[in-house]
Amino acid sequence: MTQITDRIERELGVPGLAALLADRIEPSDLTSLLLEVQRRRVERKRAPDVLAEYEQNRFVSPAGTSPARFVEWDRLALALLPAAFDALELSPVCPIGTCAAVAAVSQDWAVSTARNTEVVSDVTNVLALEAALRRRALLRSAPRSAQPVHLAASHRVVRPQLAEAKGLLPHFRLLSLCSAGRDTGSLRFETDALALHVGFHLTALRAHLGPSVGLRVALTAWSPGSPLDAAAERVCASLRERFEGVACALDPDRASGRGYYPDLCFKLYATPPGGAELELGDGGVVDWTQKLLANAKERLLVSGVGSDRVCALAPAGGALE
Numbered sequence: 001m002t003q004i005t006d007r008i009e010r011e012l013g014v015p016g017l018a019a020l021l022a023d024r025i026e027p028s029d030l031t032s033l034l035l036e037v038q039r040r041r042v043e044r045k046r047a048p049d050v051l052a053e054y055e056q057n058r059f060v061s062p063a064g065t066s067p068a069r070f071v072e073w074d075r076l077a078l079a080l081l082p083a084a085f086d087a088l089e090l091s092p093v094c095p096i097g098t099c100a101a102v103a104a105v106s107q108d109w110a111v112s113t114a115r116n117t118e119v120v121s122d123v124t125n126v127l128a129l130e131a132a133l134r135r136r137a138l139l140r141s142a143p144r145s146a147q148p149v150h151l152a153a154s155h156r157v158v159r160p161q162l163a164e165a166k167g168l169l170p171h172f173r174l175l176s177l178c179s180a181g182r183d184t185g186s187l188r189f190e191t192d193a194l195a196l197h198v199g200f201h202l203t204a205l206r207a208h209l210g211p212s213v214g215l216r217v218a219l220t221a222w223s224p225g226s227p228l229d230a231a232a233e234r235v236c237a238s239l240r241e242r243f244e245g246v247a248c249a250l251d252p253d254r255a256s257g258r259g260y261y262p263d264l265c266f267k268l269y270a271t272p273p274g275g276a277e278l279e280l281g282d283g284g285v286v287d288w289t290q291k292l293l294a295n296a297k298e299r300l301l302v303s304g305v306g307s308d309r310v311c312a313l314a315p316a317g318g319a320l321e
Contacts, residue, residue: 005017005018021033027116031114031115031116034114035114035115038114058170059111059158059160059170059171063156063169063171063172063173063308064308065307065308065311065312066311069311069314070154070173070307070311072208072311073175073208073307073310073311073314074154074175074307076204076207076208077154077175077204077208078152078154080200080203080204080207081152081200082150082196082200084148084150084196085150085151085152085177086149086150086151086152087151087152087153087154088127088130088151088152088153089153090120090123090126090127090153090155091120092119092120093113093117093118093119093120094117094118094120094125094126094129095116095117095118095129096110096112096113096116096117096118097118098110098118098120098125098126098129099118099121099122099125102125102128102129102288102291102292103122103124103125103260103286103288104259104260105260106161108160108161109121109159109160109161110158110159110160111158111160119157119158120155120157120158121157121158121159122157122174122176122304123153123155123157123174123176123304124176124177124178124302124303124304125288126153126155127151127152127153127176127177127178127302128178128180128286128288128289128292128300128302129292130151130178131149131151131178131179131180131289131300132180132288132289132292132293134149134180135149135180135181135289135293135298136293139293139295144182145182146181146182146184146189147181148179148180148181148189148193149178149179149180149181150177150178150179150180150196151177151178151179151180152175152176152177152178153175153176154173154174154175154176154307155173155174155176156171156172156173156174157171157172157173157174158170158171159171159172169308172306172307172308173306173307173308174304174305174306174307175204175304175305175307175310176302176303176304176305177197177200177283177302177303177304178300178301178302179193179196179197179300179301179302180289180298180299180300181193181298181299181300182297182298182299183297183298183299187227187228187231189299189301190228190231190263190264190285190299190301191231191234191235193285193299193301194219194232194235194264194266194283194285194301195235195238195239197283197301197303198217198235198239198266198268198283198303199239199242199243201268201281201303201305202215202217202239202243202246202268204305205268205270205280205305205310206243206246208310208314209270209310209313209314210314211245212272212273213270213271213272213273213313213314214245214247214270214271214277215243215245215246215247215268215269215270215271216246216247216248216268216269216270216271216277217236217239217246217247217248217249217266217267217268217269218248218249218250218251218254218266218267218269219232219235219236219248219249219250219251219264219265219266220232220250220251220252220254220257220264220265220266220267221250221252221263221264222258222261222262222263222264223263224252228263228264229250229252231264232250232264233250236248236249236250251267254267257282257284260284260286261284261285261286262285262286262287263284263285264284264285265282265283265284265285266282266283266284266303267279267281267282268280268281268282268305270309270310270313272313278309278313279309280305280306280309280310281303281304281305281306282303282304283301283302283303283304284301284302284303285299285300285301286300286301286302287300288300288302
């Protein structure tokens with residue numbers, strides 16, 4: 001991106017143009033400027049130009065899954081959601097920086113708009129913002145409140161960085177959970193939230209996919225032999241007892257997500273009859289509400305399942321038998 005910016009500045013003869021726009025113009029004025037630029041560009045467009053872009057741009061193509069399948073999966077999953085969860089219908093956009101400032105990933109992972117917003121690229125980032133507001137209200141009433149906030153949402157996201165990756169979609173639907181609370185000692189919040197999230201996902205997946213699809217959970221604590229590692233093993237044992245036929249084990253060799261999940265995380269996999277194992281989702285403990293509320297005692301666990309992949313595994317009209 002820096003090389004492209006440098007080239008544009010050279011061709012326009014305006015050195016430091018990007019820095020001027022980013023640092024010297026108020027956000028509201030920049031919005032007005034960008035809207036005017038877009039208006040002028042659109043004035044030159046004809047209807048056939050729009051049709052050609054619609055045909056060629058992967059970001060605007062319809063999903064390959066029938067909406068009836070998404071409705072079926074959402075209806076079933078939301079009906080099975082534990083009573084403590086509040087299900088939300090999110091806006092298509094969120095404050096600009098939600099992706100980068102909250103989850104500490106590149107802004108290139110989101111589609112930024114001219115109105116100081118970005119298209120939602122990860123449901124859990126937005127749920128974390130809502131959870132932080134609700135936790136802040138609880139803390140104002142009781143500064144040591146440990147009352148948890150549990151949120152859920154099913155939402156379509158856009159991730160431009162994945163557009164060219166083989167087998168990945170530029171936009172897809174996620175069923176995501178977020179649990180925020182306070183450190184109460186002995187890793188109780190983390191283990192309770194982990195068991196709650198994984199337990200829900202397994203329940204919903206089993207109900208939708210049926211018993212013939214094999215399910216597997218891989219839990220990882222980045223510090224082998226630590227209290228977190230022992231807590232993960234306890235959660236694993238509990239899940240194996242609750243869900244007959246579901247494989248659950250620790251995965252200390254996991255490499256992905258180490259910077260995203262600082263402590264404890266998991267992945268969910270499914271194997272259809274005669275098919276290859278497919279990753280359906282993941283989750284873990286993150287520090288986002290600690291940063292949002294400037295409070296080291298805050299705890300947050302997030303998780304999500306790819307609805308497109310779930311719906312592709314099950315036939316329309318019911319679970320696999």
